[in-house]
Amino acid sequence: MIRDGQRVLLIHDGKEYYVRAGNGTLSTDKGIIDLNVLMDATPGETIETHLGIPFYIRIPRPTDFFSHARRTGAPMLPKDIGMVCALTGMNRNDDVLDAGTGSGIASIFFGGIAKSVRTFEIREEFAKVCRKNIEEAGLENVEVVAGDMLDAEGSFDVVHLDLQITEAHIHHAHALLRPGGYLATYTPFLEQTFIVMDTAEPLFTDVVCHELIGRELTRTKRGTRPSTRVSHSGYITVARKE
Amino acid sequence: MIRDGQRVLLIHDGKEYYVRAGNGTLSTDKGIIDLNVLMDATPGETIETHLGIPFYIRIPRPTDFFSHARRTGAPMLPKDIGMVCALTGMNRNDDVLDAGTGSGIASIFFGGIAKSVRTFEIREEFAKVCRKNIEEAGLENVEVVAGDMLDAEGSFDVVHLDLQITEAHIHHAHALLRPGGYLATYTPFLEQTFIVMDTAEPLFTDVVCHELIGRELTRTKRGTRPSTRVSHSGYITVARKE
Amino acid sequence: MIRDGQRVLLIHDGKEYYVRAGNGTLSTDKGIIDLNVLMDATPGETIETHLGIPFYIRIPRPTDFFSHARRTGAPMLPKDIGMVCALTGMNRNDDVLDAGTGSGIASIFFGGIAKSVRTFEIREEFAKVCRKNIEEAGLENVEVVAGDMLDAEGSFDVVHLDLQITEAHIHHAHALLRPGGYLATYTPFLEQTFIVMDTAEPLFTDVVCHELIGRELTRTKRGTRPSTRVSHSGYITVARKE
């Protein structure tokens, strides 16, 4: 069930090791683990070090890839990825086009939900990192394309764009979407957000731009208060094709 | 592909009709449509009224059920449902336990993502509404239980609670979760949120309480500004089982 | 101490009457009060109706004028007025120029703090309302000018603008300010805010644009939560003259 090259978490005593199944070993202060053995192991069970110490085997969840996967830059935050999923109603029947892949964190979340994800990353070296992350996540329904989303073909239920957006991207997204499908864009700056809103308005129905201000509530002996760590990150504009 | 009793959107000229396939008719100013015919029809194609006017057939997305499904009270907002999905990394491999179903809107979103959803609603009449909504959404992987989540058995990857929460709920959620799985609670009031945080703290790792303040950006001829429509709704606390 | 034409609050049993001292009477279900008598009365004491029922005499505070004064449109909210006062450090030594007076609510707050306030309102009929409100507030240090702020002369410690702003307003504000003085602008829309920031940047030091999102905390038997009544209102940009 675990494939060669797939990422696995090995857990012992509250410590997590993010390893790759296959040739290689993990050295810990509790002994050495042969990572080849993982391919015969069952997630949820344990594997032993050469000293006989058991380590728990866990298949990483998308949230683990957010923490551990190799990054090419700051990935979208889960709260923003969650907004895209919820506001488009992304589900198992969907073909999703994603562009501006970066390290592929959002693609990993989408890939765990949708029927298929095709993700475009114009920078070859980023596409390489993403492809590696996707492969390590064991997601066979995600295809990484090193190229320009403006060259994309096909038809999709959701188009998600996280890139230096232009009017052309919005027009092409519209052309690629099936009726009833959604465009969702992530734009950190207001100027880009205005381009999205103005271009989408006459093409789509229900163009709505969302801003999410996220905070954590902290609870200590001194008392409870919102943390001052804030997470404004960008604007998410959602538009539906009629 | 469309089953008897399943909900379908019929669309003509920007107007949406939320109908049920099977016995019955839809009367419009463009003529009458026999809804039995939908069971032989293909989503994405059209169906004609008795006057020969074509209506487009669309399978509703979770966002459509949020707009159209029968409600028993105020459902969770998509932004909050999205937070739960993203912060738990909900995906196709997951068995999800949901409790405090209400009309089942969150269950419809979860059901489109997870392998299985078992949702508990203690009020019989709400469970009935939910069961109807789930059936109309054509989701065969969602089971509605008219009963108390404290009686739930089995093991799950995600437990989501949106109910009058007590310490017992948190303890039972912990017992039901697989290692690495997530509890996510939705609590509108601070007092309930404190119960969740305090009970979860010694049981789980990474207990984090999130507050999302959502706004829309409005863009008119007069200018662009955040709308004053706000959407604080509740606190989402996420905790992971080690 | 109370002057002819000045506003006074008469209070009985939790009910407030916002009256004008001088010729006239107040009729209540507890009897009639001759408002001429107020000019000999002392705030903090009582006055009796013809039936001998005592009413408490109170000089209105700026917050009372916010509630009771005649309005020409939506006035600035106290939270925004407070931001202007605090971020400019407005105090008793200041000469303040205000423009875009409207009904003069902000001027009433400023007038209670600064040495002098000169406020410009280009619409004659608004200036009239404002002049009446200022007079009724008994503020002798506030001068209402029915005219264009671009014609203003003199030198000021604080310039506050709440109007359809142009680059010329920013330049003229700079010319009117004393070294160390502050410009504060209130702009509801982002486009105007950009004009302010871009024009002020090369002229002033410490140009900072603030956005305040205000909420109330509500506490009922069901529990405590942030109200969903929000009060984003506009952007306040503060800039200092070197």
Place this chain on the structure above:
Amino acid sequence: MIRDGQRVLLIHDGKEYYVRAGNGTLSTDKGIIDLNVLMDATPGETIETHLGIPFYIRIPRPTDFFSHARRTGAPMLPKDIGMVCALTGMNRNDDVLDAGTGSGIASIFFGGIAKSVRTFEIREEFAKVCRKNIEEAGLENVEVVAGDMLDAEGSFDVVHLDLQITEAHIHHAHALLRPGGYLATYTPFLEQTFIVMDTAEPLFTDVVCHELIGRELTRTKRGTRPSTRVSHSGYITVARKE
């Protein structure tokens, strides 16, 4: 006009020096300034170094004391001080009682507005710092009391509390206030805020708890966006005495 011991800003070429008039000298790379000479100088004019280089003389504003004055801990932020001033309508006619003085920053803002300020600081060493700051600000209407606010006597238009609050503080504030006067409390934690709200509710009218989330808008060549520097700091509860 400048008194012995008073703080003055000396400005040259965009650089500010926060000095004390009286015995002593300021050494700069443009030469030395005899600070005794300041007592004969006029704010708004210049003073020369021994090398004949002119430095501009400026009387600090409250905002300058926020930046420069000696601190005993984190002072209230201007946005919160502004809220207190605006929501109480603080003005030149007011006698203000302040407690939990700290380094006296809020007192400096209040002292520039109100007729009189009496501020209580229970920690002797903090009171000393505050007294020094107030003296250097040249505010003769602010009295610093090293003592417990619960021992305060007199009558006031505004009571402002920024301390470890108890029910007794609220009750005593009520006793000290004149009718129509305001209590304003600043509490960083929710638990304290609940004490304030619950105690004030039956005593006062119009008990409202405000939360201010402040952000700055940043505008660079890359674009415009809200900064992620946030400034939640505490809850401000305002209540009025009938």
